[in-house]
Amino acid sequence: xxxxxxxxxxxxxxxxxxxxxxxxxxxxxxxxxxxxxxxxxxxxxxxxxxxxxxxxxxxxxxxxxxxxxxxxxxxxxxxxxxxxxxxxxxxxxxxxxxxxxxxxxxxxxxxxxxxxxxxxxxxxxxxxxxxxxxxxxxxxxxxxxxxxxxxxxxxxxxxxxxxxxxxxxxxxxxxxxxxxxxxxxxxxxxxxxxxxxxxxxxxxxxxxxxxxxxxxxxxxxxxxxxxxxxxxxxxxxxxxxxxxxxxxxxxxxxxxxxxxxxxxxxxxxxxxxxxxxxxxxxxxxxxxxxxxxxxxxxxxxxxxxxxxxxxxxxxxxxxxxxxxxxxxxxxxxxxxxxxxxxxxxxxxxxxxxxxxxxxxxxxxxxxx
Amino acid sequence: xxxxxxxxxxxxxxxxxxxxxxxxxxxxxxxxxxxxxxxxxxxxxxxxxxxxxxxxxxxxxxxxxxxxxxxxxxxxxxxxxxxxxxxxxxxxxxxxxxxxxxxxxxxxxxxxxxxxxxxxxxxxxxxxxxxxxxxxxxxxxxxxxxxxxxxxxxxxxxxxxxxxxxxxxxxxxxxxxxxxxxxxxxxxxxxxxxxxxxxxxxxxxxxxxxxxxxxxxxxxxxxxxxxxxxxxxxxxxxxxxxxxxxxxxxxxxxxxxxxxxxxxxxxxxxxxxxxxxxxxxxxxxxxxxxxxxxxxxxxxxxxxxxxxxxxxxxxxxxxxxxxxxxxxxxxxxxxxxxxxxxxxxxxxxxxxxxxxxxxxx
Numbered sequence: 001x002x003x004x005x006x007x008x009x010x011x012x013x014x015x016x017x018x019x020x021x022x023x024x025x026x027x028x029x030x031x032x033x034x035x036x037x038x039x040x041x042x043x044x045x046x047x048x049x050x051x052x053x054x055x056x057x058x059x060x061x062x063x064x065x066x067x068x069x070x071x072x073x074x075x076x077x078x079x080x081x082x083x084x085x086x087x088x089x090x091x092x093x094x095x096x097x098x099x100x101x102x103x104x105x106x107x108x109x110x111x112x113x114x115x116x117x118x119x120x121x122x123x124x125x126x127x128x129x130x131x132x133x134x135x136x137x138x139x140x141x142x143x144x145x146x147x148x149x150x151x152x153x154x155x156x157x158x159x160x161x162x163x164x165x166x167x168x169x170x171x172x173x174x175x176x177x178x179x180x181x182x183x184x185x186x187x188x189x190x191x192x193x194x195x196x197x198x199x200x201x202x203x204x205x206x207x208x209x210x211x212x213x214x215x216x217x218x219x220x221x222x223x224x225x226x227x228x229x230x231x232x233x234x235x236x237x238x239x240x241x242x243x244x245x246x247x248x249x250x251x252x253x254x255x256x257x258x259x260x261x262x263x264x265x266x267x268x269x270x271x272x273x274x275x276x277x278x279x280x281x282x283x284x285x286x287x288x289x290x291x292x293x294x295x296x297x298x299x300x301x302x303x304x305x306x307x308x309x310x311x312x313x314x315x316x317x318x319x320x321x322x323x324x325x326x327x328x329x330x331x332x333x334x335x336x337x338x339x340x341x342x343x344x345x346x347x348x349x350x351x352x353x354x355x356x357x358x359x360x361x362x363x364x365x366x367x368x
Numbered sequence: 369x370x371x372x373x374x375x376x377x378x379x380x381x382x383x384x385x386x387x388x389x390x391x392x393x394x395x396x397x398x399x400x401x402x403x404x405x406x407x408x409x410x411x412x413x414x415x416x417x418x419x420x421x422x423x424x425x426x427x428x429x430x431x432x433x434x435x436x437x438x439x440x441x442x443x444x445x446x447x448x449x450x451x452x453x454x455x456x457x458x459x460x461x462x463x464x465x466x467x468x469x470x471x472x473x474x475x476x477x478x479x480x481x482x483x484x485x486x487x488x489x490x491x492x493x494x495x496x497x498x499x500x501x502x503x504x505x506x507x508x509x510x511x512x513x514x515x516x517x518x519x520x521x522x523x524x525x526x527x528x529x530x531x532x533x534x535x536x537x538x539x540x541x542x543x544x545x546x547x548x549x550x551x552x553x554x555x556x557x558x559x560x561x562x563x564x565x566x567x568x569x570x571x572x573x574x575x576x577x578x579x580x581x582x583x584x585x586x587x588x589x590x591x592x593x594x595x596x597x598x599x600x601x602x603x604x605x606x607x608x609x610x611x612x613x614x615x616x617x618x619x620x621x622x623x624x625x626x627x628x629x630x631x632x633x634x635x636x637x638x639x640x641x642x643x644x645x646x647x648x649x650x651x652x653x654x655x656x657x658x659x660x661x662x663x664x665x666x667x668x669x670x671x672x673x674x675x676x677x678x679x680x681x682x683x684x685x686x687x688x689x690x691x692x693x694x695x696x697x698x699x700x701x702x703x704x705x706x707x708x709x710x711x712x713x714x715x716x717x718x719x720x721x722x723x724x725x726x727x728x729x
Contacts, residue, residue, distance in 0.1 A: 011494060015494060018487055129477055129478055132631045132632055133620045134620075134623065181603075181617075184610065185602075189604040189606045190606065331535060335535065338538045338540050
């Protein structure tokens, strides 16, 4: 064979050797601890790290004969340390398997941990080589370890299940997901503030409740939104896709289904009278109609008027709350900056807000 | 007289893939954090300079058909050409080393993080070296086959626009923050492959299919402009400087579908596309360096493979032995000098040609 052929064979052989040499540290899957959910708490100045590690045979529950139903679907580990890195090392020391953080699907942070050095905690995860930037981040109501330890008897790993729940479009009404990269980008840019959805265990139903939001000013928690306020936040940001809405008409509850919103936020500049204008176009179908409301045009008109009035009042109250706490997860400040308001940071808490709501009935209900 | 085996149909893919490689690798958001959100606009200035320089190289190609740039430099610049040419080749060598380092660092950090970096570098250079040993025609054919990756990359880019917050790239920033115009040279370096390949391989193509080459460069510049617009829009003016590889990070946040199965799908696909482009670029540069030095030293064809091997060895030693601090300290100055020198040297040869007559074929 010619020299060139020998050289080519040599090259192929060298490349094969290089590839094979990568097997020196191969670790079979049963010797890996694939952390799916991580919880970060702060307890008297120390960091508490909790990790949910699935039982390999039950990593993804199936009907296969290999699924071991007698074993729990995951094992929680909780360790404490001075810093996050120390706790990661301590966790590694307690698991016989090789810990893999790169597949974490959900990071849960307690309010105490979020109050101090949140950006540092988040960026440690962001720098993990294989960790997806699309990892969800949530805030626990009390302790993150509580969520990590809680086993909901579902057919799927909790970390995967919670993620699916958050991603499901029709469930986005009282809490909204935020991904790791977006959370960090909001803190870095310092104009539109981040938020975190709140998660807590539902012990009665052996499930999880994801409702409400924690609002931040940069990387510090400044306010909480209850589920109804979170819904309104979703209306302002266009995150609510379709949901229910109840209003009070003549002291009785009237409900709508399939309610959709289209929100437009503008900054109106007028010499020294700048203001924020929010225009909301809502549409829905009547679902709950109490007694005493006859099937007449006047009924529809009064319900429409009340819906517009009440929604306007509720949205205004939410915006005022955010202004009072000087937090803006909606994007008002960014729009103010674009509109040319120079001191948008100082102006934001005091700028007047106009809300306009237009409601229309989408469809007639099949029964009145 | 030396003839290149690259027809225009084979030359254009090499040019486009190399332009995209440089643009995706050496993004200025990382190297120059003060660049601000309007950085993508400055690509236009670099593009216009690149088009002007292509006219310059074309006029040289018409005046000196089938002559290499080394030969032109020696003939037109005299002693200046005898110094200028090897300096240029050394600069191309350094750019190749930087590109190799950038690509292998990305692979070593994100994918093969347990593999020693020198192994990744060695594998990369062996493959690129093998591609280079097959010659420019084979490289051209391979690039033509890899052109399928360009529409695939465009598809990924289009999907990534779902993550863009258009308030971050609102047009008011354009006239409000004109400081970016002072940084007109920011993207000059990404057009370096255009000048290098245009000068070394483009003689025939520039004469016969100039329009096609202009269109190729225009397409490449548009793709890169759209990429950096997406990066600025997704991460915001201060958010994008956090990421060492902003384009890879953009792909990492791009969702194909809200399903865990697809969470890293786009990043993996992007790596495939990017590595293919990078191998073509590095192999092309290796061919340029080895042929350039061979011609400069007057080496016979039989020695060219030895020179190729020496270049790959030198690249490996330089890339594998530099520390992270050395790399970070030298990358920006070398990239800036590389862009300016390449453009300047071509311009100098052209000025020299103005005082000489047209050479008869």
